[in-house]
Amino acid sequence: MSSTLLEMTRAGHEEVERLERLIVKDLQNEPASGKDRLFQSHRVRNMIDQVTATTLKLVEIYEDKDSARKDEIAALGGQTATGTNVFSAFYDRLKEWKKTKAKAIVNRSKFVSTIDAIRLHVLLMLMKSMRRYSKEEPPRIEFTGEEAFGRYLDMHELYNEYINSKFAEPIEYSAYLDVFSQPHKIARKLKMTRQYGEYLEKLLEHLVYFFERTEPLQDLDRIFSKVTTDFEEQWADGKVQEWEREGKENGHISAQPAVIDLDYYSTVEELMEVGPERLKEALAALGLKTGGTVQQRAERLFLTKHTPLERLDRKHFAKGSRGPEQNGVAAAPQQAESLKEIALMEAKIIKLCDLLHETIVRTKENVEKKQALTYEEMEAEREEEEIQADTESDDDDEQQIYNPLKLPMGWDGKPIPYWLYKLHGLGQEFKCEICGNHSYWGRRAYERHFKEWRHQHGMRCLGIPNTKNFNEITSIEEAKELWEGIQERQGVNKWRPDLEEEYEDKEGNIYNKKTYTDLQRQGLI
Known part of the structure; x- marks a missing residue:
């Protein structure tokens, strides 16, 4: 009677080797189209994930934390954990087998031996994987109609959120395809809002989801790990684009408002243009009084540009405030950490846009093309794409054509x-x-x-x-x-009528309009 763990180990190694052969065999075939290449990548990715999961199970068996594997190996050699000989081990296992068989007689329909169950499980896994990775049933990949099976990006939802935000200006969709990949060009004072952070999170999530569907063989975790490492070094040195001041201060902002960056304002009048609500939020973040007119609020806030909070007169602070030491200094690290997260998300988005550069270019060309087409041309193109898709699906079962040139x-x-x-x-x-x-x-x-x-x-x-x-x-x-x-x-x-329009006098002489008018004015005609 074979041991359970050893049988599972053998089956696991067999599964890994079988999947490796399937991966090599699949990658040896050159895809005939972009759709076939995408299907192939997802098939290989699914097999790699299964290899990883099976390998993790084998590692757990080999670690043998409960010593079960060690006991089974000892039992096969005629020894048990208690040191009994081969005959005692045999009769113990025979006795256990008889008990199992006796229970099975009571309900024989439910009895399946351990080995048969394992072999049945391996057979089912084999049939399932063969069906999953066969070309007749390609992997299911969800794309919107605008994405055209991963050929283009669908940014309409994010575009609507962008043009309706306070940190952006209304632009055309084709222009947005150039803007969304350059978040660092947005003014820094507009980034210190919760709305901008939420927009970045949705944009990053959308790009990651699209990248995972179109490039399943890319290791996105490794790419982001390198981006994060490089970002931490640049942030510490103050070399992150458009975030140099925050990086140099290494997480300590010099007692400035959480929402308004006073470096952009040189006078109180300029600061008043921000509006009473934003001035009130900035003052409240520093523990200062928020009442008064717009000018009084701006003057009170402008004091913090050149004067640290701890040196301000106590009359400027709100009643019940914890003091300048806690309101200014304690808020600075928290704000710096939030700005750092925004800067890191921007770095990840820029990296993803670099990897998807060709797709972004194709998307912009497709948008410009649709804008130049008439309705009839768009319908003809749609019908042509449907015919081409049907032709590709009919040719999936045909042998690949040799075309080295x-x-x-x-x-x-x-x-x-x-x-x-x-x-x-x-x-x-x-x-x-x-x-x-x-x-x-x-x-x-x-x-x-x-x-x-x-x-x-x-x-x-x-x-x-x-x-x-x-x-x-x-x-x-x-x-x-x-x-x-x-x-x-x-x-x-x-055509100039003064010189080319013809007139005729009583004697039949021909003149242009200008000459005829001059002679008539002089009384000669």
């Missing part, structure tokens, strides 16, 4: 011949500065792009009509010069 695919779903590739010049690159230095491969694609949305959007940004006159023009300077020349020619060839 990365040739374009033909109408039959196979790479086009190499001579046709060279004939059409698909290896020749054309760049268009008006399209943002976008590359077009082949003369045909280059000529066609002058009527496409990207070039049209670029010409619209330059304020130039996209007519046939500007075909083959890819330089911004050349387009501007040609447009100025066209405008000048239109001014020269403009």
Whole structure:
């Protein structure tokens, strides 16, 4: 009769080796599309997680904190923990087996031996993992329609929260795609609010969730660990961008209000523009009196810019205040810790945006493209995407096509011949500065792009009509010069009625309008 722990150990090692072989076999296949690559990454990630969980169970068995494994090994060798011989151990185990069998006779339908249960468990795990990692049933990954299966970012919810906040200005969604990845450019005095901290938490959570779905093989914990280590060093040295003062003071803010940074105000009149409510909150945070007019509050608060709290007259403090020592000094470390957390979240967001740079660029291009398309063009594009998705799903079971030269695919779903590739010049690159230095491969694609949305959007940004006159023009300077020349020619060839409108006198003589009017005024006609 085999021992339970040793059987579990053997099954665990077998499971780890089997999963490792499955991982290697899966990674040897080159995905045919981005969707297949994402499915492959999630399959491998799930297998890695299972390997990790199984390994942790094996570690617990090998640690043998309750000495159960040691006893089973000794029992297999003819010795037990009490030092009995092999025969005593055998009869003890036989007696235990008879008791188990006697109980099983009472309810045989519920009797399953330990070894059979373990083998059945291993078999079920094998069938479950084979079904889970088969290509017929890909992993379930949740994406919104706007994200297009991880190709684009969906930032609309965060965009609405951003434009409705007090620390931001109303901007277009396309402009927000450039702004959200640069939180350090927001004024520091606007960051010292709870609303900004909540916004950063939601933004970081959203980016982390998207990154885990699109890059499951990346170790995000290790990335954030390095970001935190570098941040701590820079914070201690006062080198964190836009947070130099807090970093240099190393967590000790010089007795300034928790909400208002007085470094940005040079006079009391400027400080009054903050408003009575914010002045009241800042005074209350320092334990000062909060009453009076807006000017009195601003004057009282402005005193703390050059005078430490402990040197202020007691008349400025509120009744029942704990004193300048507790109100100012005790609040400073707590505020510094809060600002440090905000700065760390900004550092993590910037790192994630660097890793998702290509996705952010694609998202912005997609937004600009939709803005330039008509309703009919958007419907045609949607239908084309649906047809392409159906084609990809039908081709999932087909064998992967060998294409080492990365040739374009033909109408039959196979790479086009190499001579046709060279004939059409698909290896020749054309760049268009008006399209943002976008590359077009082949003369045909280059000529066609002058009527496409990207070039049209670029010409619209330059304020130039996209007519046939500007075909083959890819330089911004050349387009501007040609447009100025066209405008000048239109001014020269403009019809001028004073010189070109004709009049006839009684004798049949022809004059222009200006000459005829002058002669008539002089009485000669």
